[in-house]
Amino acid sequence: MIEPHAPAPPGSPPSWGGSGGPGGPGTSGGAPDGSDGPPGVSGGPPHGPGAPARLPVRPATGRFLVLAGVFVCAACGLVYELELVALASYLIGDSVTQASVVLSVMVFAMGLGSLAAKRLRRFAAAGFGAVEAVLALVGGSSAMVLYAVFAWTGGWGGLWADGPRFLLVAFSLAIGMLIGAEVPLLMELIQRVRRQDAGGAVADLFAADYVGALVGGLAFPFVLLPFLGQLTGALLTGTVNALVGAALVFGLFRRDMTRRARWLLLAANVVVLALLATATVLADDFERAARHAVYGQDVRVAVQTDVQEVVLTGEPDGRPLDLFLDGRLRVSGSDERRYHEALVHPAMSGPRARVLILGGGDGLAAREVLRHPDVRRVDVVELDPGLTRLARHDPGLSELNEHAYGDPRIHVTTADAFRRLRSTPTARYDVVISDLPDPGITASTKLYSQEFYGLLRRLLAPDGRLVVHAGPVAARTRAFWTVDATLRVAGLRTAPYRVDARDTGFAPGPDRTPATSRTPRDWGFLLAARETPELCLDPTAPRPHTLTSPALARDARSASRTRIAGLPPSTLVHPRY
Template sequence: MLDSSVRLPVSPRAGRFLVLLGVFVCAACGLVYELELVALAAYLIGDSVTQASVVLSVMVFAMGIGSLLAKRLRHRAPMWFGLVEAALALVGGCSAMALYAAFAWTGDSGEVWAGGSRYLLAVFSLAIGVLIGAEVPLLVVLIQRIRRQDADGAVADVFAADYVGALAGGLAFPFLLLPVFGQLTGALFTGAVNAVTGCALVLGLFGRGLSVRGRWAVLTANVLVLAVLASAAVLVGDFERAARRAVYGADARVAVQTGVQEVVLTGGRKRSFDLYLDGRLRISGRDERRYHRALVAPAMRGPHARVLILGGGDGLAAREVLRHRGVRRVDIIELDAGVVRLARHDPALSELNGHAYRDPRLRVEQAEAFRRLRSLRATYDVVISDLPDPGITAGTKLYSVEFYGLAARVLAPGGRLVVHAGPVSARPRVFWTVEASVRAAGLRTVPYPSPLHISPPPRPLYTSDALFFF
């Protein structure tokens, strides 16, 4: 039998409102933890669809376990709710730092990380899910202690506040926490909000009904959790720098969160220069010239007065285009303005791209390539698709039949589209899927090999064709 004689410091109506407000805040924090794990796993491991599926499915399963376990805690619901929130704040708040530390220091390659540390991701998903699942049964008990009502009504009230809080957390994560705090600090801040809310709700509203030992247990646990989170927040800058050195080497010199992705530059000389986007090596000064020449040169064999580059904000494909006589205009459509700023102003990158952005023939527009192609009315002799690797899930639509259909629409008669679709030796299925998509868009295809075997390049075809290499 539930204890209905709880003495409250406020009216039952105000107490009910405060409990539902606590449900709202805790639900928002719980969803932020889920999204944080999904985002960090996709960043560190790649394949965002798989990582989202793993995290969400494990969490939902664990929430069921947590709900069952909470049945044993109902008779001391206020104290256990305070302790559950303290544990959730600690585990959820520190999860991002723990996963990033595992990525940085447990291996030298993505394969090592993807093998062993996927288990760590599952462990955090399981732990957070169990704790989130234990919240709702305990909150139903708390709201019934304030005002006796039928179970259906109490559950409906709690779930309504829970779902609205999840909406708030889902919107706060991409639009507030990531831009303002970043991934690691954002998780720590969320944990602090979670701990303060749980502790304040229990001690402020139900503290009179707790034993002295229960009050001290809740207070001590939450104070210790807040101390850990605050200490981590103070050290997070040093932690990120040390982890970045462990991942990228001691010569990592620029790290920028642009709002689209994290950009890291290492080295200062041409051959030692590397550019990473969201942890993936995108440009290596040791071999980028072979890559970009192989990407550009075959497509330029034919009319090439007007050239469109999709992506390529680093300016390296533009450098190769501008080397050809007869080029009158080069348009770049690049989503990330931060990459363009670095290509203009970073000494090593601007030297590598031959200061292409100083050329008056070059114009850049910040836009998403798929969306911009829909509204583009100009036509081009050459379209160069210098986009993220086709194996990255987030860029799938940039390798779709619809995308190539839009690209074909802006080709002038006799124009050429060139696409990077490889490597065929490592991912033959991906390569031939891209080739089939290009053909389905109505273009003839001319596959050609990697830069190591590019001499001599293939003969161009003077119709609307797609050239792509592997």
């Protein structure tokens, strides 16, 4: 390799052999015969960090292409991070904890990767190509591997109780180290293209990196997730990552690598691309097989709506229907009537002309409300239109809710419950039914806050009643009584009660419960009003199938014995679930 006569000053391109050197002005050198070096000399790596690269293009063009590569690689890196966060939230639950674990481990690992990459600066081109190939394979396959472990190890229990979480941390650590290793290697490459002051080089590199991260961060929720899904989206991201990394190294810096390094890197990229392409082709079959492993063989509906994954299993004339939302068993056909009767009927003991249901897009709470002939209007506020569409048109689910959405008294609004209540003028509802997921699920926490219950109190008629599903009493006693404390601080009096599940518990706590789990549990409820409400069943109303007044009184006493006094309320800025 031809060395420059003297070091170039900061900010100026190096001079190769003077203005009349090989390749002429504006080129980065090379033998007249087009080989990697002077005649009779094979190409080799630079003799140390900072040695100018022998580019096939002008330095300005080479610098632009390196920054473009930084942009794409940064976008891919952020997609990997978001993919792990989303998958961990879906499969493990408690999205705040999972996001904190994934992001903190990845940032820590990026520091380790940057330190480790210092040893590769002498071979920056080959090192960067190898890092991108490994990152594409690890990041692109991460979603499929995690989903496979979840699906075929019987959920997260037993021997694998902590194994998948360790696997999540391992992927976060590996991907973070590889992303961190990119920065010093890219810094070395961009300086070899055209020497400039370190501050300017860092500014250019980080600008391209951060803008790429913005594009990747927006592409994940708005393009990859809704149109491709998690598995295919991650695999295609890995493919793009591998192609761009290989194109950058082979297109610009091939003369900085030995012939052996070029062939090894080419073989590695071919293997990586072949593996990712094969996995992409098989992704649909894999997802179906994994879904059957999780939910059983009778999956009838599996759709990813704009809000959540909705899976419906069972048959109308066979196994009872089960409804899973983001992997959590939300409705069990064999025991849902016991839950919904306990939720609705105690609140309907009194005036009930106007009823508001928050959540309940499956139509099952509405079914119980509509059994009362003196109900004139039922407003349902549901976030996911895909769920209400399924409840209207799926033969099994519509039969289970007794075609509630065909009743003219039902009026459905697709909206976030909190936002809807803030924008709703003061109304007067006789009954408000809060059929929302457990408060420990991050997305639901604001719907169990003092601020939210203050909005609900404004909507209640003077003698109106509010009933809240507050999660299991036995399993999450503190959370249950925190809901009670929050309602009281919002100006409402409460009457707690619980109902034991007979066959299969559903609507579990914030941690994901495997689809195969059939552990009995209870459901906890809080009946609230401006004055202390009487917990009873209206003898003039249609009689519930599974609930009696003596059983309700007994369940209320059982719940009261678990009371934890002195708990602070949950607020938007200080959630306590």
